Amino acid sequence: MGQMSLPIEEYAIIGDTHTAALVGQDGSIDWFCAPRFDSAACFAKLLGDGGNGFWRIAPPGGGSAVRRSYRRDSLVLDQEFEVAGGVVRVTDFMPIREVNPEIVRIVTGVTGRVTMRMDLAIRFGYGAIVPWVRRVDGLLVAIAGPDAVSLWCPVHAHGEEMTTVAEFSVGEGEHIPFVLSWFPSQEQSCRPVDARFALHETEGWWQDWASRCSFEGEWRDAVVRSLITLKALTFQPTGGIVAAATTSLPETLGGERNWDYRYCWLRDATLTLESLMRGGYHEEAMAWRDWLLRTVAGDPADLQIMYGPAGERRLEEWEVGWLAGYEGSKPVRIGNAAAGQFQLDVYGEVMSALHQAAVAGDPVTGPVWDLQRVLLDFLEEGWKQPDDGIWEVRGPRRHFTHSKVMAWVAFDRAVRMVEDCGLEGPLERWREIRDQVHADVCTQGFNPAVGAFTRYYGSDALDASLLMIPIVGFLPPSDPRVVSTVEAIERDLTEDGFVLRYRAAEASEVDGLSGREGAFLACSFWLADCLELIGRHEDARALFDRLLSLRNDLGLLAEEYDALAGRQVGNFPQAFSHVSLVNAAYNLAGHPAVGSEPPALLSGLRRVLGEGGGLSLRLRGGAPGAQVGDPPAASG
Numbered sequence: 001m002g003q004m005s006l007p008i009e010e011y012a013i014i015g016d017t018h019t020a021a022l023v024g025q026d027g028s029i030d031w032f033c034a035p036r037f038d039s040a041a042c043f044a045k046l047l048g049d050g051g052n053g054f055w056r057i058a059p060p061g062g063g064s065a066v067r068r069s070y071r072r073d074s075l076v077l078d079q080e081f082e083v084a085g086g087v088v089r090v091t092d093f094m095p096i097r098e099v100n101p102e103i104v105r106i107v108t109g110v111t112g113r114v115t116m117r118m119d120l121a122i123r124f125g126y127g128a129i130v131p132w133v134r135r136v137d138g139l140l141v142a143i144a145g146p147d148a149v150s151l152w153c154p155v156h157a158h159g160e161e162m163t164t165v166a167e168f169s170v171g172e173g174e175h176i177p178f179v180l181s182w183f184p185s186q187e188q189s190c191r192p193v194d195a196r197f198a199l200h201e202t203e204g205w206w207q208d209w210a211s212r213c214s215f216e217g218e219w220r221d222a223v224v225r226s227l228i229t230l231k232a233l234t235f236q237p238t239g240g241i242v243a244a245a246t247t248s249l250p251e252t253l254g255g256e257r258n259w260d261y262r263y264c265w266l267r268d269a270t271l272t273l274e275s276l277m278r279g280g281y282h283e284e285a286m287a288w289r290d291w292l293l294r295t296v297a298g299d300p301a302d303l304q305i306m307y308g309p310a311g312e313r314r315l316e317e318w319e320v321g322w323l324a325g326y327e328g329s330k331p332v333r334i335g336n337a338a339a340g341q342f343q344l345d346v347y348g349e350v351m352s353a354l355h356q357a358a359v360a361g362d363p364v365t366g367p368v369w370d371l372q373r374v375l376l377d378f379l380e381e382g383w384k385q386p387d388d389g390i391w392e393v394r395g396p397r398r399h400f401t402h403s404k405v406m407a408w409v410a411f412d413r414a415v416r417m418v419e420d421c422g423l424e425g426p427l428e429r430w431r432e433i434r435d436q437v438h439a440d441v442c443t444q445g446f447n448p449a450v451g452a453f454t455r456y457y458g459s460d461a462l463d464a465s466l467l468m469i470p471i472v473g474f475l476p477p478s479d480p481r482v483v484s485t486v487e488a489i490e491r492d493l494t495e496d497g498f499v500l501r502y503r504a505a506e507a508s509e510v511d512g513l514s515g516r517e518g519a520f521l522a523c524s525f526w527l528a529d530c531l532e533l534i535g536r537h538e539d540a541r542a543l544f545d546r547l548l549s550l551r552n553d554l555g556l557l558a559e560e561y562d563a564l565a566g567r568q569v570g571n572f573p574q575a576f577s578h579v580s581l582v583n584a585a586y587n588l589a590g591h592p593a594v595g596s597e598p599p600a601l602l603s604g605l606r607r608v609l610g611e612g613g614g615l616s617l618r619l620r621g622g623a624p625g626a627q628v629g630d631p632p633a634a635s636g
Contacts, residue, residue, distance in 0.1 A: 005030050005046045005326060009552035009568045012068070012077050013229065013245060016094040017236035019101055020245040022046060022572070023077055023092050025065050027058030034101045034147070034182035037235060037242045037309055038262040042149060042182070044127035047248055047332050048323040050119075052127025057090055057105055057178065059083045060117040060167065065090075070554060073224055074206035075232055076199065077554075086112020088170055095198040096205050097236070104195050104202075105178040109170040118157065118178070120164040122149050126320050126334065130162055139189055140164060148185040152192035153178045214280035219585045222548055225555035226578035227279045230272070233575045235309035239287025240264040240295075241272060242309055244559065244571035250329035251517035251560055251570050258329050260336045261559075261571040263306045263315060264291070266346040267390060268576055269353040270472075275582040277360055278591065289357045293368060296350055300378035303350075305343045305392065306336060315339040338392035345390050347379050348406030348413075352472070355413040358421050369423050376414055376430065383407035383437055389456075390465045391501055398456040401445035402465035405474050408437040412473070438474070446481055452488035453481065455502060462493045464501050464523035467530050477533035486530045496563035497546060499523040518560030518569045521547065525580035529587050537588075544584055557581070 010025040019039065021032040031046040032055075033039045045054040058081055065079035076093040087110040095102055107116060122131055122142045131142035131149070140151040151157070154176060157166040170176055177195030209231060215223040234241050247260035269292055276285035295311035296303055304313060317337035325332050354372060358364050389400040411434035418427045444457040455463035466485055470477045477483075493500050498519030524547055531540035550561050550568070557577040559570025 003045075003050050005049075007567060008249060008326075008558050008570075008572050009556075010064070011046075011552075011556075011572060012070075012092075012554050013232055013556065013573055014075055014077055014092050014094050014103070015232040015245070016097040016101055017231065017234055018097045020232055021094065021103060022245065023079075025068060025079065026056065026062065027065065027079060027081070027090055028054050028056035029092070029103065030054050031246060032103070033245075033262070034149075037233075037245060038260075040124065040147075041126050042122055042124050042147065044123060044323060046246065047320075047326055048127050050121060051123070052323060053121050053123030054119070055103075055105075055121070055180065056119045057107060057116065059088070060115060068553065070225075071203055072207065073210035073228065074203045075228060076203045076206065080110065081114070083114055086110065086114045086172070088114040088116060091199065093199065093202050095193055095202050099190060100181055100183045102182075102193055102198075103180045104193065104198055105180075106195055106199065107170050107176040107178070109172045109174045111172055113169055113171040115167065115169045116176075118153070118155075118164075118166040118168075120151065120157075120180075121162070122164075126323065126332075128322055133159065133164065136189070139192070141189060143185045146185055148183050148187075148189065150181050150183065150189040150192070151178065152181075212280050214278070215582075215585065215589075217585075217589050219548070219589070222551070222555060223279065223582050223585050226581045227275070227281065229556060229573050229578045230275070230575055230582075231281075231284065233573070234284065234287075235264075238294075238310045239284070239289075239291040240307070240309045240311070241268070241288060241575055243268065243306075243576060244574050246571045247334060248329070248332040249326050249558065249569070249571045252329070253327050253562065253565060253567070253569060254329050255517075256329070256331065257517055258325065258331065258333055259338075259571070260315075260317070260333050261574070263308055263336060263339070264295075265306045265576075266292070266296070266303075266349050267305060267343075268579065269349045270356065271579050271583060272575070273353045273356050275579045277356070278586045279582060282360070285360070286357065286362060289353065289362070292350060292353060293371065296375075297371060300347075300375045301382075303346055303375070304339050305341055305346050306339050313339070338388075338394075341388035341392055342385070342397070343390065343392075344379075344383060344385070344387045344400075344403035345406035347375055347382070348409035348472075350375060351410040351413040355417055358417060364417070364421055364423060369417070372414065372417070373425060376410065376425075379407060379410055380429075380433060383410075383433075399444070400456045400463075400465075401441060401453050402463065402468065404437060404441045404445065405466075405469055405472065408434060408441065408474055409472050411437065441474070442481075450488065452485040461502060462489055464489060464493060464499045464520060464526065467499075467523065467526040470533050471526065471529055477530070477535075482530075483534050486527070486534060490527060490531075494527075495519050497543065498550075498561055498563060499527050518562035520560055521550070521557055521574070521577040522559075522580040524561075525577075525584040528584050532587055540588055544588055547581070547584075 006024045011022040032043040033041045044052040066082045068079040080089045089108045091106040124144045124147045129144045131144035133142045142149045155166045155168040179192040244261035248258040251257035295307045315335045317335040319331040323332040386397040387403050418425045445453050447454045453466045455461040470482045501520045528540045528543045556573045558568035558572040559574040562569045
């Protein structure tokens with residue numbers, strides 16, 4: 001019961017588009033929240049030990065699966081264990097939700113006859129509550145407070161040290177199913193699903209969904225797996241996409257940088273929408289767009305950086321004192337106090353995402369445009385204020401450069417909506433403010449002594465978020481300040497070639513925390529994007545291939561990679577990492593984002609006209625009257 005959890009990369013995800021579970025390579029499900037992603041866990045061994053709840057089915061001697069894989073383009077997991085008596089396969093999946101969440105595990109004899117053991121420790125309330133267990137109509141039912149779990153299995157199970165155990169054997173060609181269901185304790189448990197039928201239905205559902213992927217080429221498998229992971233992190237009733245299935249997996253092993261990521265970040269909106277539309281998933285993109293519209297409705301001054309899966313605003317943060325933390329990383333946090341922060345960048349994210357949807361052909365209704373205008377009314381003065389920045393630092397507010405860039409994005413996209421979509425608005429005023437913000441960033445955000453845009457005004461520190469400058473079109477990739485910023489980040493803000501968000505050890509006065517953190521994988525994909533944009537195609541591809549090599553054997557990525565430990569760290573699997581993988585794959589394959597100019601077009605114009613060509617062209621991201629190949633006039 002006291003055994004600890006596995007390395008993060010040894011887990012797989014299964015899910016039903018309402019919640020998810022993490023299955024270890026040792027056959028143990030160590031994390032499961034029901035009925036939603038952000039519900040309390042009934043298996044919390046991941047953040048503690050066996051006494052906090054788990055469900056293991058494996059040979060009794062222990063060990064890890066010698067082979068594991070998802071069935072082709074699905075979220076059905078096969079793990080094979082090889083022992084002296086033969087080989088056995090455990091197939092894990094969650095049927096697509098109809099009423100309540102279910103986990104199905106099918107034990108299949110592959111060769112010989114293998115002895116197996118099941119250990120089930122249900123602990124509601126993040127591992128704190130031991131339920132009352134009894135047998136009801138052939139089911140094992142565990143109840144405590146509002147939660148109940150039932151287990152159906154054809155083998156005899158009995159209690160042993162507050163755990164339900166069973167020992168059985170399986171021969172070649174035999175199938176032994178286990179079905180675990182969560183349900184509200186005031187209701188009757190549902191009839192267990194037919195395991196073999198559910199397997200067929202679930203595998204087919206995921207494969208049909210994956211077949212819609214539009215990407216073709218050498219990275220198709222990586223792109224499809226990332227899109228499946230993104231779908232697995234989608235809360236189907238609302239279209240919201242949670243950042244990860246877990247809370248408090250540390251950014252540094254043994255450290256305090258542990259956060260709850262089971263919520264939906266506005267920061268991710270634009271890139272998520274982009275990856276879904278590029279992948280051929282317009283319906284999912286519009287569901288995410290609709291979630292965004294419903295969620296941000298209200299006073300623009302109250303716009304949050306994150307919300308619950310259904311748009312909930314109250315995400316109070318508290319610490320789970322009885323959980324020891326992943327590999328001793330404390331505290332374990334539930335909720336996220338950063339929801340109350342003021343971040344300018346989210347206004348740009350919302351405006352950019354809605355502009356992308358419009359360019360993709362989704363009609364802009366009056367209420368949608370009214371909402372955007374209200375956000376811009378607030379931002380006309382709001383952009384001048386210091387904020388907490390994209391990385392949710394818990395130090396003092398500052399004039400973060402990335403935040404100002406994204407304020408520029410908000411006004412730029414508003415101008416485009418009027419110009420491209422024929423909507424009504426104070427076009428000249430928005431253009432004027434856009435130019436003011438642009439000049440402000442170029443004057444105060446660029447540090448000539450460093451030769452790069454820096455983290456906040458007056459700072460000499462680098463920040464990976466500034467890689468977004470050419471990606472969002474604030475400056476063209478050819479601008480010398482863009483090139484020098486990309487090269488500075490590549491040179492001075494990397495660890496083993498992977499990008500850090502910022503130098504955490506040097507920024508404790510800014511983020512209010514101690515210790516270091518791993519390289520941020522999404523930012524590393526952004527660097528690959530930027531290298532491609534500035535013409536370093538081979539370097540971009542080499543970095544992208546190295547990033548792909550960091551995935552675990554199932555193609556999954558956490559939030560960060562600790563090069564010193566050689567481990568994935570942070571919450572898992574991380575939507576933002578997989579979103580950035582998808583977009584980078586499309587960029588490197590030569591498929592531009594919806595509504596953006598193909599880099600090849602701009603570079604071709606420069607070749608034709610030469611750097612001193614006299615054609616006056618309005619480059620998106622540049623100032624009026626800029627010359628092709630020249631820095632924008634608003635250089636400050």
